[in-house]
Amino acid sequence: MARNIFNNGNQDTGKTPPQDSGLIADKLPSLAILKAASVQEKLLDTSLIDEWGPEDRLSETDLTAVKSQGGDADLTAVKSPDPTDDDSLVALIGSIETSGQSTPIEVRPSTEDPGRYQIICGRRRLAACRVLGIQVNARIQTLTDEQTLLRKGLENSNRRARSFYENAIFAQAIENAGYSRSVAAKALGGKSHASMSQLLRVGSAIPYSVGGLIGSAPQSGRPKWDKLATAFIDETLDEKTAIKRLKDMQGLSSDQRLERLIASLVEKQPQVIRKAPHGATIKAGQGALSISIKRTGANAKFADWLNGNIDRVIEKAHQEFEAVKEEQEE
Template sequence: MLGTALPPAETNAATRLTSQVGNAFAESKAKFERAEEIERRLAEGQTVIELDAARIEPSFVQDRMPGDIDGLVASIREQGQQVPILVRPHPEKPGFYQVAFGHRRLRALLELGLPVRAVVRDLTDEQLVVAQGQENNEREDLTFIEKARFAYQLNKQFSRDVVIAALSIDKSNLSKMILLVEALPAEFIDAIGPAPGVGRPSWQQLAELVEKAGSPAGAISLARSDEVQALASVDRFKAVLGGLKPQRGPNKLPQIMATPAGDRLAQVVQSKTKLEISIDRKAAPDFAAFVLEKLPALYLEHQAKNEKKNGE
């Protein structure tokens, strides 16, 4: 059975789309290969040795947030560790080492209980973070918020020139990253996670909503709630962003009510015709029972106040 030919305009569009997808795939593959080539060059002329994974610690500056490494674990289990990681002798613990790059491989090898193939180099703090940042830039697998936090941590310890060299960004973007991370509590970012695919404009929008709320306690409580934590990281971001957006209509109430300490009390949803207050019975079972018990008395108190007001 012969297929129907597409009109010329649709054919051209399909061809362009196929070409764009192919180019994007080729570019991604080329970046990955360049990153591996950088690592191989660093290993050239150096002795690759096997180290006990338990004697290797992460870099003193965190770049990645915890994430899924199942694919990497499966790959190393089947093919072994193809590219060595780069470490330096630990500056404070004799017999231990510190990672410059290869954190995900280290986690995978720890999980598998295998020794680590590594190149050991004497690196200063500056050399370590530059190697760490440049390797991540080539792979482009750090999310925006991971890169921003990395920049923030580096900026507290090194000159702007070192940070710019490590991240390959200009001063303007560096300043924006630092200001954004300063605007959001660390525990709030941790609760959301790396949020792959979420860029600076969306994180900036979230930071503005947290600022408008006056106190970050409600935002932190929402992000840590069981409902949100059950979601994947990018969906946690979307849920928190949606939860912090103001409700339409007059007499708006905060969507999340929390104690001054940040403990979640209830979620409030209101429209023109009704007001709904939802209390998480898992988080606060006694409080939920207390509210139900006191509700009739609260109504009577409200009614008495109205009668007194009308009688004056």
């Protein structure tokens, strides 16, 4: 039987609720969402429940495998296909098997397929019941897409505080789904405009495959993630290189992986020396590029000429560089 969870017992006192009783609920998104929804609890077959909306959590098994399709192209973070690879989920499975499911999951009737449901909160409890082959106790609410998104974000933030990076990818996923920044801010608990800008900068700049291999890094705040984002924006680090470095760090904690990757940005790179035409030698290091020509033999006259014309040669080369750069940016 459906019940209104905002029924506060006024019918027992005979008092009439005041006309402005909804003001507090209207100011608090989580209360406003619940106020508008009727709730029904029942056991559901897990096969009737589908995924919905962006995820807001990373786990060690969610995003630590990377696949490559077509050689080095399309490097994408993927989830582990086996839920029992997650030790904490194994513990949850054992708890439900022994003591039953203490807290219902939250679902809504599917907006696409009548008779089916979409998960709002409780994906891990749903996964555990699927492994056990039992029905899942579910709280069913009829919510709009926006209400569902806000409910998901607010409930999950109460369960465990999201790390800065988890907030970043959640904010980015909400925006990618076509919602406004104000909706994303509400789903994240009322973030300011400046905070949202910082989150979206990190969420958009750091490839999902790289962030997944790092993990949630719960002890690491905005400065570290922003430094990594800047490296991708400035193109001092690319996705392929980051993934290669991170694959050697899987024995470390998530926060350690982030710190190690950031540290690798300033590690001294070996100098590369190569021979060029007409007796020139090019030395390319992390901080400088140099060209030298020995003033001996057949190259002596060319070295003298280049010494007298080097400013003009560099200026002409720079003009060519700017022309190519402009073409690439169009």
